[in-house]
Each structure stands twice: as C-alpha cells, then as structure tokens.
Amino acid sequence: MNFNFFFPTRLISGEGCLAANADLLALGRHAMIVTGRSSAKRSGVLDDLLPLLEARGIAYTVFDQITENPPILTCHAGGRLAHEAGADFVIGIGGGSPLDAAKAVAAFAANPDLAPEEIFDAAKRTVPSLPIIAIPTTAGTGSEANPYSILTLPDGLRKKTFTAPESWPKYSFLDPRYTATLPVSSTVSCALDAFAHALESYLSPKSTVVSEQMALFAASRIWPILAERPVEYTPLMREELLYAATAAGIAISITGTGFPHPLGYSLTLLDGIPHGRACAVFDGDYIAYNTRTERGAARLADFAASAGADLDTLIRTLPELSEVDLRFTEEEITERVELIIQAKNYTNSPYVLNRDEIYAIYRAHFAK
C-alpha cells in the first residue's frame, strides 16, 4: 500500500457555491477569464461571476477563444493578452479544454517572453504562474482537480502535457447547475472520460489509498448512469457525475492515465472524435488485456463490483457507448498508431502493450 498524498486545491461544492464563497474570488485585482466561445455564457457562469467580481472592484478581461484540444498557440496569445491587460490571476470556465488552457495562460501571462513550446521547459519559466480558479461546466476531465494541461502542439498532430507546481487550481467551484445545459451527447462523452480515468487510475501501479478510493467512488456513481442511457439528466445525476468526475480527477492527479488515453488521441486529433468517446473505444481492450495479469484481474474484480457491472458487460458496453464507427486503410492505421506510439502511458498499467498489440487493437476496431 501507498499513502502518499498531496492535493493543494481547495474544492468548494454545491448549488450556489460561487456566490456563497465569493470573497475567495479576490485573488487579485484583475482576473483573466479563460473560456470557450459559448459554454461560459450558456452554463450561466458568466452571469453569476461578473457581478460578483464587479461588486468587489475586481477588473476582468474575457478571453473566449479556447477550442477543443486547446492549441498551445491560442494559450500563448491568451497569456500575452493577460500580461498586457495587467491580469494578476486567472479564472478558467468550461470543460477540460478551457480549464487546461487556463493553466497554460497563467504560465504565459507570468512569463510573457516565453516562446510557445518553451512552456514545457521549467528552467525557462522563471516566474511562477498566476494563481488559478477553476469553474467546470462539464463532468469529465477532472482538470479542476489536477495540475495537468494537455496542449495541442503547433503541428496540430500531437498533444503534450504541461504542468507546473502552480498549475493546481487554488480554488475549484463545483456547482452541478453549471453542467445542466450540457447536451446529452457531450454529457455521455465527458462521463466516458471520467469513467476511463477511474478505471485506468485504479489499475495503475502508482495507485494509492486515496486514488483507489476516489476511483471506486467515481465508478460507483458513473456506471449506473451511463448504463441507464438517460435521454435527459436529472439534477441528481448531474451532481453525481460532476463529483464523480472530480473524484476521478483526484485519482489521476496521483496516478496518471493508462493506455486508452494515448490510443484515443489520434482519433481525436485526426478524426475529430471527442476525447471521452475516443478513450472509451479502447476501454474494453484495456480491461481484456489487464485481466491477463494477477494485479489487473484482482483490481478489475473490485472495480466492476463498485461499478455494479460484470467485466464482460463493461468490455462490450464501453466501446458501444463510444458510438465511434470508423474504418481505416492499413496506411491510415499506420499513420494513427505511429502518432501515439511514443506515449508514456503504456507502462502505467499491469499489462504493458507492445507495438504489435497496439497495431492489433487498431486493426480489430478499424480495419476496412
């Protein structure tokens, strides 16, 4: 067993938690608000947030240019804008993309002379990032509960993880109401992402007491909702999904993710498949391969019991829920596999895939 634990983010939860704890917003005098084109408005966060900032005399600049799989170049532009505006803290609002982007913007804002890809070089980031507040509007990535910022490189073909000690949000506000307007399809995709986090974290060789308990909690709340395939989500479901996704975020903050994540990246970057669905395609393979190991089999039995499902059901249903139906030529398969073959996540699982097995998995799913 391992009980290492470090979690510097303060989580504040519940309906109305932003207004009820608004004095925490005074992290500085000028907030750089990092968000997507519409979700911050649609979710109602901006309507709640801006009057709270104004009432406290806190200036703000809204940067709403963040797209899915946030490009490092957009974050760089946002960071320079924050610097020019004199922002001294960052508020990220949205799904995983704006929250991940907020962490990069906070670093670029503090280091305005940094070239985009220099963000990955700790020696070049001479000034600590601006402090960050996270307000999730989806229940999926867990970015509100970890220091990871997954950025798309300028070639548009690769993702790379940025993290810094200050990338942990100082505060994360978890209000399930802000996820209420998320469409069903996106809700499913996000829930699949969170479920993949819980699954991959629970089997990781780096798992700890806390990561394991958080992963099992997440599984127990997400799977019954996914399995029901609701046509609309009740407030209770929204709450359970949000808190489960945050719990899974804590879990991966400790362990990192396993191989469904890199296997899915090429589908997201080349084929536009949403991240959670792209991971879910490979969750069945992850379970099937890992049952071949002693640790994997034992862990999967616990995990499935917490989820309230048997392993065969999970193996069959997860790719089905992904609703990904792609067919590739051998050349296209090679292009996709070679894009993700260098990832480090393969070793973060009891069963370590080799190159041939990665090809076999891709062919089994996608061969024409």
Added chain:
Amino acid sequence: MNFNFFFPTRLISGEGCLAANADLLALGRHAMIVTGRSSAKRSGVLDDLLPLLEARGIAYTVFDQITENPPILTCHAGGRLAHEAGADFVIGIGGGSPLDAAKAVAAFAANPDLAPEEIFDAAKRTVPSLPIIAIPTTAGTGSEANPYSILTLPDGLRKKTFTAPESWPKYSFLDPRYTATLPVSSTVSCALDAFAHALESYLSPKSTVVSEQMALFAASRIWPILAERPVEYTPLMREELLYAATAAGIAISITGTGFPHPLGYSLTLLDGIPHGRACAVFDGDYIAYNTRTERGAARLADFAASAGADLDTLIRTLPELSEVDLRFTEEEITERVELIIQAKNYTNSPYVLNRDEIYAIYRAHFAK
C-alpha cells in the same frame, strides 16, 4: 452530496520514507523536536532523524516532556523553550499527545508572550505558528492528518481543542516501522480510537465524498484486525492500521467526531482510561441510538458492510474490546456526566442525545 475538500498536508508514506525524503526536513535552521519521554527513542525515529538533521546542518532541541492528554502548561513551557532556543520549525514525534502538543508548541513558540489559555483566542495569536512536521509512532489519533490539538486545561479536568490554519502539518511521514514497538494493549487502544473516528465521521451530518471514502477504507482495514485480536502484529497489519488511522484522521478533519468522544473524556481524565478504549465503551450506544434514525440506519448498514461485520457484532464487541470495567456511585456518575455535558459533539450525529439519555448510558455501563 458534498464535495468540499481542503487538505494542505503532504503525506509521505512507506518504510524508509523519512530518509528517502530527508531534504524536506530543511523547513528551517533549528528544529524543536516535541515528543514523549520514551516513544521517540523506542520507535527508532530519533535514531533515524537526528543524523538526517545533522547531515543538513540543522540544529535541534529535544523537548521530551509530553505526557498523555497533553497539558496546556507543558505545551506553553515547550513553546517558550523553542522561542529561547531560536527554533524556526517543529517536529512532532509520537502518538496523538506529542503530535497535538507539537501544534500548540508551534503556536506558543511564535507568540512567546501568550498566556497559556490565550492560545484559544485567534486575535491574541498575532504571529502564525511555526511550520510543523509530524511523525506518528502510533496508529490511532490521526493527528498527522488534521489541524486539531486537544489540550488539557490547567484544572486537569477539561479538554479543549486548539486549532489554527498553520496547525496542519506541512509534512507527515507515515512509516509503519515506527509503530512496530508499540505494545499490543496500546495498539488495540489506538485502533479503537481510529475505528471510532471512522464510525463517527461516516454518520456525521457534515460528511463529504472524501470523508466518507476515507471512513469506509479505515473501517475495512481496522475491523478485521481488531476482530482477530492478534497476540502480535505483523508488518502488514501495522501498515494497514497506520494508513487506516491516517485515513480516519482525514475523515475527522472534515467532519469532527460524534458523541463517543466527549462521553469518553471523563473516563480518561478522571479514571485514567486510555482515550481509544474510553471511546469504544460508547461506540455500541452510538450505533444503537443512531439506528433509530433513517440516515443513521442507512449509513450504519454501509459502514458495517465495509467493516465486514454485522451491527449486532459491532454493538457487542466494541465495548468488550475496550476492556473497561468500572463501577461508580450515582454521585460519581453525576460528576462524570456534568464534566462532559457541555461538549459540542452531541449534535454531530443523526441521533442527538439529550441529558437524560447521557445519564442513562452512564448508568447502564457503570452503576454499582
């Protein structure tokens, strides 16, 4: 559900974790080591710690005067000594008493003009406490994972909780080897304390996602060991008890404790019953009363399932494991009940005891 969470302590676990992370010891230039008369030596912590400090040029003063139910006057003396020695951080080593005392010493050291009972007045503590490192040598109180310091007032008849934002240890080193020399009787008493924390936290109206998961984990590890009543403890049992006690410490850092704790205080202060055993006397009552409420009954079913026991077994066995066999006159009962009747913990449970019920519980256990 509630997912508020704040846990600023960094936990570092495993055999040899102190030496492996010794650079973290350089929190300052002069450590005030706060411990009991013998446990820091017997456990092996001092043998490990002092060379690590010396190798880093860190001076230290050892204050080994902490006794059970640490008197505020002893902590006050320790704080003044730390101030005079020029200590700039505190290392607490031992069971709950030295760790709780370390938090008070850290506050008095930073505020050397404070009178003993002024420690409870935040307005009088004008300087933040010195930073604290905790090294537990028992698996029980969870003091390494919370900011509480339970002090005995100068009258020797009352306990009062001191806490400050800096009372969270900055680092807690969890090495199960340091609990290996703890005698069986003390090990049981400490495990009963940790089990009471898990039980009382899980039912608390203030429970959260994290406190609940930590409480269930603690129950799942502690009960099988308590129920086995081992005549000696294996390293694996020591590890499970230590991590479970820390998990239960996280749980009560969020919820606080319920009524077995105050009910037990008078037995500890007036009759010398170790704290964990004193709580266990009343755990059966706690379970029996709380099954009368809907929340209590539902929670207790989950809790018992995690512990792997049925409720009747818990109700019967916990007081039995306490091995407390006291008989009091009605006058002695009155003395004890009146001592603890003002505690706040009574409301922190689905079933709230009234005065008559507290008397009835005391009479049922102790009437001559």
